[in-house]
Amino acid sequence: MNLKRLKPKLLVLVLFTVAFCSGVYQTQGSSSQKPNIVFIIADDISWNDFGCYGNKVVKTPNIDKLASEGLLFNNAFLTASSCSPSRCSIISGKYPHSNGAAELHTALPESEIPFPLLLKENGYYTAHAGKWHMGEATHRAFDRYTDGNGYKNGDGGEANWVRFIKERPKDKPFFFWLASYDAHRAWGADTFKITHEPANIEVPVYFNDTPETRQDIASYYNEIARFDYHIGLVKQELQKQGVLENTVIIVMADNGRPFPRCKTRVYDSGMKTPFVVHWPAQIDKNAGHTESLISAVDIAPTILEIADVAVPENYQGVSFLQILKNPEAEVRQMVFSEHNWHDYEAHERMVRTKDFLYLFNARPNLSNCGPADSKNSPTQAALNELRDLGSLTPAQADIFVTPRPAEELFDLNQEKEQLLNVASLSRYREKLVEMRTLLKNWQNETGDTTPEDLTPDWFDRETGERLETEQIRGTMPGTEN
Incomplete structure (x- = not known):
């Protein structure tokens, strides 16, 4: 069109029409483009084992970069410090005792609604790559998955992450559940390109500081570094495809580090998770961090709200989307967690606020020794040596004590490691009753139970070796309801 030959009024009309149509096209394009979501979950990594959480030794530059450009949660908590119960809780939006998968290696029942299925039914391409651990019924939530399909996930579980992102259909928004085996025992990253020196390790106060313990932690850090490396590759691929801006990347872990007093425990060392959210289109680059409490059951409703998909009424979490937009916002005042059978008989329940942690132990006659893989670790062996010498602090x-207190209360303003139980102190009597009531109300509201015939030990509590007995499951908490 030769604009110079048009009359002034007609020229104005043409320019207005072009501008209007262009604006409508751009508006429609941006409003109809739903956010993509990449959910990345580590195996057995504690909250303070990333650099962005203050760890000065571990090498996690890619996660740290995501945190510096996004939002870091300082108070994110799991519902179980145990692999499959934690993952099934996240994907179902319900507590372990409420979804029928409260114990290790129990599959999520088909009656539960995994949130990626709802994304899939609402136009999202959904894919899973890496560790599974949720049962065959959950396969239906994904267009593509690696479980039982002949895929080789690699030693760390990350082999198909970038491949699946490259091979996705380009005409749909996407959701990826990327799950690593890092950092689960046995260690497999000691010869990876990124390693750590045992001499530089800071040993927690509840471990025995020996060369063997330091090497154990260094090997654990090597797996974390491998996990971080592959996250960097995922980000690069998203950037290469030009979709990083409108992609929500979430990085977290399913439970605490596989060490004594961490994995399976309801203390922060087991139940607090690193949680980093990167979303350039919505999160201010200066957002920094948030102190707001969130629970793993909040992840499903949050992702569904991000995708503008209705949240099932029986989901037990609440969306924290408003925190992503305003780090000062709060969606809950407390979180709840549980410890059920994981190699050993157990029944613990925990409620935590920003200031206090309370737990109730329905099996105080049993030691709280940690899972079998931890019992076989060099770190455990070093503690056993101190115990045999009578030299334990x-x-x-703590991991050897039996019987244990039925109730524990920790004042987090006084000490963060949950080492000093103040439940018996008179000045905390009112707080003890308050926290006990909160926990009981939650148990009643969510249908929690304490069966007499809980699943018994399948492993020796001293050696971690499998017992030569018939391994029969008891009644799982909550199943009566």
């Missing part, structure tokens, strides 16, 4: 002795 109170913090180191």
Whole structure:
């Protein structure tokens, strides 16, 4: 069109029409483009084992970069410090005792609604790559998955992450559940390109500081570094495809580090998770961090709200989308967690606020020794040596104590490691009753139970070796309801 030959009024009309149509096209394009979501979950990594959480030794530059450009949660908590119960809780939006998968290696029942299925039914391409651990019924939530399909996930579980992102259909928004085996025992990253020196390790007070313990932690850090490396590759691929801006990347872990007093425990060392959210289109680059409490059951409703998909009424979490937009916002005042059978008989329940942690132990006659893979670790062996010498500190002795207190209360303003149980102190009597009531109300509201015939030990509590007995499951908490 030769604009110079048009009359002034007609020229104005043409320019207005072009501008209007262009604006409508751009508006429609941006409003109809739903956010993509990449959910990345580590295996057995504690909250303070990333650099962005203050760890000065571990090498996690890619996660740290995501945190610096996004939002870091300082108070994110799991519902179980145990692999499959934690993952099934996240994907179902319900507590372990409420979704029928409360114990290790129990599959999520088909009656539960995994949130990626709802994304799939609402136009999202959904894919899973890496560790599974949720049962065959959950396969239906994904267009593509690696479980039982002949895929080789690699030693760390990350082999198909970038491949699946490259091979996705380009005409749909996407959701990827990327799950690593890092950092689960046995260690497999000691010869990876990124390693750590045992001499530089800071040993927690509840471990025995020996060369063997330091090497154990260094090997654990090597797996974390491998996990971080592959996250960097995922980000690069998203950037290469030009979709990083409108992609929500979430990085977290399913439970605490596989060490004594961490994995399976309801203390922060087991139940607090790193949680980093990167979303350039919505999160201010200066957002920094948030102190707001969130629970793993909040992840499903949050992702569904991000995708503008209705949240099932029986989901037990609440969306924290408003925190992503305003780090000062709060969606809950407390979180709840549980410890059920994981190699050993157990029944613990925990409620935590920003200031206090309370737990109730329905099996105080049993030691709280940690899972079998931890019992076989060099770190455990070093603690056993101190025990045999009668030289354990109170913090180191915790995993051996039996009987245990039925109730524990920790004042987090006084000490963060949950080492000093104040439940018996008179000045905390009112707080003890308050926290106990909160926990009981939650148990009643969510249908929690304490069966007499809980699944018994399948492993030796001293050696971690499998017992030569018939391994029969008891009644899982919540199943009666």
